[in-house]
Amino acid sequence: MAALLLLFFIANKAMAQTRISGTVRDSKTGETLLAATISVPGQNAIGTVTNEFGFYSLAIPQGVSTLAVSYTGYKPGTIRITGSETRYDVALVPSQELKEIVVKANTTKNRLGKPQMGMEQLRPADIKDLPVLFGEKDVLKTLSLLPGVKSAGEGNSGFYVRGGGADQNLILLDGAPVYNASHLLGFFSTFNSDAIKDVTLYKGAMPAQFGGRLSSVVDVHLNDGNKKDYHVNGGIGLIASRLSVEGPLGAGKGSFLLSGRRTYADAFLKLSNKKELKNNRLYFYDLNGKANYALGKRDHLYVSGYLGKDQLGLKNEFGLDWSNRTATLRWNHIFNTRLFSNTSLIYSDYNYNIGIESNEVDYGIRSEIKDWSLKQDFSFFSNANTTFRFGLELTRHTITPGKLTDRSAGVTFALQDRHALEGAAYLSHSYQATQKLQLEYGIRLSGFAALGAGHYYALDSAGAIADTLFYGSGAIAKTYILPEPRFSISYLLSDQASVKASYARNAQYLHLIANSTAASPTDKWTPVNNIIKPGISDQVALGYYRSIAEGAYEFSAEAYYKYLQNQVDYKEGANVFTNDAIETQLLFGQGRAYGLELLLRKKTGKFTGWISYTLSRSELQIKGINQNQWYAARQDRTHDLSVVGMYQFSDKWTVSGTFVYYTGSAVTFPSGKYEVAGNTVLYYTERNAYRMPAYHRLDLAATRQLAHRKGFQSELSIGLYNAYGRENAYSITFRQNKENPGRTEAVQTTLFKFIPSITYNFKF
């Protein structure tokens, strides 16, 4: 034992290294920068990136006196090593000419060398000038322009990553899960770009600290707020307006940010002469708040909160509102140059309310999911080549699937509340094996316990209830424990190219139960139990990455194969709304998805943008559907192409355009018809055997800077969504011809053609 310790001591000393650490920030606002690169000039193998709190730790060989710090959009910075100081905080100056910066060779090399695959990072500055529907900048919608991510289409909330379902994406806002990340049925996302620092998407090989969903993690970080000065910025648009206020707290020790947004689409309805539109309510608002404070050199406290609410209403007759609320309290503690810790306390709540007051009825329906979580993460920078990350998390879920109150009769009927505990422990190791080879591997052990108080059901072979078992409060009805191994490896072929491979297993313990074409805010989150098993995905991926012309261009090609277990679908005529024993309405099976993703990006110069193309297939095999044969999943789209371009015309003008093309999603069309109960009824045979027509559209936008002086900046943005008015199919339904009722015709509904937008943005 003593010999081992001596060996360890000698080995460390023999390295003759110093370890330095610190944070990297924006010099103007004080915002911490995530994934900024710190490297030793001339020493290719030595470098690191900052974590999500802007913290880095790096072991440097003795004799090194200067280090380079770089981040896209900022002038390069330097660290000068002086004496025995080990703490170096860096402030990078933002570059005026956002797109003129030549990305340092080391930054590219670092990205090429990192084993993390299937990852994309977006910042609001990257997408600020892109055209969007109604002029509302939306980082989440821009994700669908990247390979492997498909939007669910207009009027639909949600997105699909590598063939997975819309409920398989973990969306985190400063660590808190957001259950319904869309407003107004998918027209806007819940993220106000003004408040966002960056968004990181993991499509595969998720780091071991993330878990709970099968297909992706969308990690959104809020801005901390300007530490130096007070600022107000905002925008006024046709459909929505926003306002943000930020500033320092406590003389440079902290800052705060408050951001709000509201639509007023219903204001236009009030102007209508159509009586039935006049009294309708259609709006949403959201509020983001954040404050942070440094309690000394080693401790930092962060508080973030989000509140969003949507209201839809038809006079007094019908009302639907839903809201998300999240709150996170985080404490960073830097033990020393080697050990960084983060402790988070998280609250997340999603609920919806439906009110119906018409004729002789007066009902209220409420459904809610509430989470309390505690997370503890450690990063341990062991020596030059090795970093360990480990931690724990525990979440308590409380779900109210549906509570109906008949207000006129004073009667309440409730589907029983569901309680559950979800937890995980993880350990991962990042290791630079040789100059060219890097490894990242780990294991996440996740577990789930379905708890009482409540009834759980046992089903017979026909799927009907055979027995009902009651569990008292806190009693455990069913537990699952699943190991989720993660593994990634990267090999540098040269300074400009690399290949990577990865494998990851993920488990998901909450299924989203929905059964309509438009993912509705009234979809229900259902925890697994003795009948419904956790979804499991195994994904392997292979990739080739290349940097061209000194980092001006980047090319990547990634191929993946994903196998899914315990996937859920519905019986014919399923009633998922008022059925407490939802298990009796479900069918189970497996899924598989595979594809090739190509991305070419131009990052510098007056003209920037990217082309992304995905070739993919996603299918399911569910016992009891389609004669137990494999069928295309609804979100299966073979070809998906996005072309994005931004051109900085002059100092004042920027124009941009996006072109999107994808072949149609799988859809079920009838194969015949008959008459029953006085109605013409469509007859269906195969599931998802047809395709919707191909979708394509062009969006254009132009932004002109108006005022640009110290103390006040403004710009005007105009855009045109669906510039050539392509009639894309939102849905295809069938009806009897009005003149000739014996004939059945197919009707295509298109939502948007030629939608203009104007937004005025200001900052002071």
Next chain:
Amino acid sequence: MKRISSLLFSLGLLPLASCQKVIDLDVHNAAPQYVIEGSITDAEGPYYLRISKTASLDADGNNLPVSNALVLLRDDLGQTDTLSETIPGQYQTSHIQGMPGHTYYVEVSADGQSFAAVATMPQPVQVDSLYLLTAPSMGKELLQPVAVFKDPAGVRNYYRLVLYKNGVANKQLFVIDDQFTDGQTIKMPLPDAEVTYTATDHIRVELQGISQAMYLYYSSLQQTLGQSSAAPANPVRQFSGGNALGYFSAHTLSSREFVVQ
């Protein structure tokens, strides 16, 4: 809740920007399937059963009647009635009488295929009254008939209401159960935005007391008709033996009528 998407459409934002057009679609037409629609009630016979086959989607007209089928209707008291074909595809009973609380079995044999179904008639529920009411529906003020009846307490009841205007049945399926209204007086409105009522119009509402199996059938049929499911499917199968669409129902009847002033 199944109508949420249509309700949201009517909220005005989407119609402002959307458009519709008829398109040509190429669908593979499946081999024709049998469609059987029959019922027995507690009113006086005869009772009818129609047999047809599905038509291809682009055909003119819906069904192709099936003739020369053997249709047997038995009750739980040992009586059997062989139905005779009067109009092509339509078969009627001769002597069997439907009674509440009894179980009825139907067997259909056509072209070498056999189908069977069972139905038990529930206890009768009477319509107490019927009146016209102007009330908001989907944002508009609509004149609509309202049927009033008392739900028997302590028993699970399922109902279908059929609305007739001047002898013509309304296509809409009005189907409810007593999950939240057991033992109460139910006031069921029957709105239809496409129908207006003027003086001398004759309105009749028929209350059918149906079985749970028929309630599930009609609910799933509403989903198929609504075309808003992400996974369109055929209504719950009612027949055993082969793949037949349609239903066999044993239900009680009660109706009220009046002439609009």
